[in-house]
Amino acid sequence: MLKFKSLQFLYRDGENDFMAITSSSLRNDKMELEIKNDGDIFSVSVNANETITIQKLCAEFEYKYVENEKIFLNGYQSWTDSIEHGINEKMRGIGHIPCALNEKYAFSQYGDYNFSDYDENMHGWSYGYIRNDKLYSFIGSLAENSGFTQIITQIEKNTIVIIKDCVNLDINGEWLALKILLTEGSEKYVFDRYFKELDVKPREKAKPLFGYTSWYNHYQSINEKKIIDDLNGINSLSYKADVFQIDDGWQSYVGDWLSVNNEKFPNGMKKIADRITESGQIPGIWLAPFICEEQSKIFKNNKHWLINIDDENFVRGGSNWSGFYALDINNPEVQEYIRFVIETIVNEWGYKLLKLDFLYAACIVPRKDKSRGQLMHEAMAFLRECAGDAMILACGVPLASAFGIADYCRIGCDVSLDWNDKPHMRLMHRERISTKNCILNTVFRRQLNGRAFLNDPDVFLLRKYNTTLTEKQKKCLAEVNALMGSVLFTSDNFFDYETAESKELNKILKIRNAEIISAELENDVLTLKFCIDNKKYIKRYNI
Template identity: 45%
Template structure:
């Protein structure tokens, strides 16, 4: 497909009427600029209008041997390649019930993306692959609105759609800024991200390896646990680790970040950071800046800070903490409050890295004449300013909106304490906790690692016991560790490594060490198997594993 094969359709509302244009009219002028593999569409509105829709369409069949990349909406959203026989699933089963849907739909694209039989979509960019031949289409500017790429295998249509819900324009705006490339998988992504205008911060850190408290203690983390597990990590890994991160649980309520739980952290947060620094590690801490759980002081004392729907009801951000509200970063008081949290965590507590989570909440509700994409772009720009020169690890963030703002980013959903999926995976959404989906996400978002940010595939588990015991066979543990090592640059465990035996310590050090080689390819083979081609120490190999059982093999290519 070439850009000249596409037709453009833009609709807007003015004086209570919908108007459709492709080349402009007396109110909106349309400028189309084609320069090689780049295509730009600019709009100029003579007066304020509300956009209704914007799309470009071309004819395109989906051949049986081809694969369409379906990039999920945010960090946790399922991301993989699809064949024409596959189905890209939306909300599942009971998640369609009104009460459940309020929570289940919050973290995904279910309110603005289309799902259907033989209909596939991708956020920010996509590719269609036939063997090693890859055709990529990508947006180079998500600051005005999100870009979605659709392939309709029923109608044989390829479409590029802007999510312009809520967007009002007056004057000039860039509607589409698109790039197209053909070549091998690595060639097209090298070209795309070399051209991408927002560049990731470069701080000389190529790999983060260490500890996060979440997947053993969840909200039950304490200062005593942190100091004990810090000694355990240092004893097991020494300088092979470089970061130690305290996750959710230190605060009295989510949203009340400066009200540290006195029972869990009686000395506040600074002594923990000091102890981490004494081991030579970076000190990390978790914050969900736009979240406020229902019972938080910030939600109770400042109801005017909450994002509200068209009926004036507080918007619910998701399942977590039995439900939470969303703080409106459009309000100056909210921005001042959030900034004060980071000022304290940097200047008083001494933290070096911030894992910022549930970031999608910032853009759930288009408002103030802004689309979801614009709200998210402005939120990420604001957070980047707040953390200054400290490391920012994004999580639960619309992927393309993270580009250029984060140092590292989660590229998959949360891993489960058991290798096998729980029942809720089949009856909720594509963002739910699942080790299987986390592995798939990690494999198929591999092109982001090192090009855009340090990819965080989430934790791997070596323990069996702990406060939260795990249910993994030895083979399943090895598969998860190998996948994270091969495709990620942020390697975390939540185990007390002080309890490791010699075998587990060796596995930890192996996983923390960078792969001595290069990944060549990765492909789904049937429903449950992934084959990864790679070179290690000069030898070409295939890593083949079963998603269902966790069985795997590594063999040299003859």
């Protein structure tokens, strides 16, 4: 178990810096810092009598690592690779990428590279564990709405460091800096205990889904005819689908959500939603509410809506489309616009499932009065309010901010049409497209399914065309998604299925209620043990 060692606390009071390394509470005329060890919950709170600026808050714990242990540290957002590591493994940042290339493609914006060190130590966010066979030593933050919590394993020092993401944060009054569950036991015990302490559970309306999304076949090249053809394809199945979701490509530009691309959808988006509803499925639609691309009218005409570096430069969110930028979610005009967009799409057009993407953009830059974690928490609560009874499938989001708020949440990167993307892309950021990484995230974030929300592991692909995945790779993807996720989507047109594909589809639909016993990754072999109707199975996949 972890044993508390010391706390480093640094803040600025006007022109003066105050630094303390302590193992107990302390007080001065400006503030009071309280440290509590209450059973297996460790907490740190600060009560400031006047405004102070936090520079660092870092708790250190003793932990003696054992050679055969496995370490899991949750990645920053949905797409960040998140797997179990051996204690001597490393994590790769983007320091190897030439500056000019990083500047062009804005790789740093997708993850935590601007505010995390990538050195000999491994790190993660919000929760993690160290596993020795079936014994889990668990670390989980219970206070992510006040700021994200970083967990760092220092193997050589036999320590674990827990850092609050709070650099240059102004506080005045009470502030819950850290509240950490430190417990051990079986996999089921530690995760059940974590979500009980969080007082979080999935939304009652969220049920397992089977259906279609347009992205992984057509990408942005969708139009009304293609959508209707694929809708007819899924309607040809004897097994009824729950959702038919239209992904990116229906809008004129990212950000201009009420400007439909009339060349692609001359009859508008309501007609498509009505057609989906008439087919007995829930209409779903994709949008990215916190960003706009450079070619959009929003970017050209409403630059005061953007998070700005200075009068001429704005905060980039990444390099997709024509390049895109983060909207200032604290701007009342931005909030009014997002609310109007969602109300229109849900109430007038008729879409009842919203895939909300690139959500990390809400917290790329912290404010003086709000940490990244607080910004992301408030942004998710705002989306939940706007969506009303419509279901939210969150994507590209720091996961803890979606706990109990999103109905469904992506827990991995995008599937690729090949196994591990192009060779040169494997050198890029941890959020890159990769079927292999997507599968492993599904496996090692499986414990969130049915506790935080229902997991969306991204699509399976069984079709023969427009993919270079082998039959074994397609089978692995489909089976892992069915075993460990609650959203079973594909982008295949079912008219293209022959006997083999139809048999595999029927097979994966029958294993969706499996109870996972264990998952092991050793030397690129993934071994899954699970139980269906009281019968135990073992599956091995080359990853």
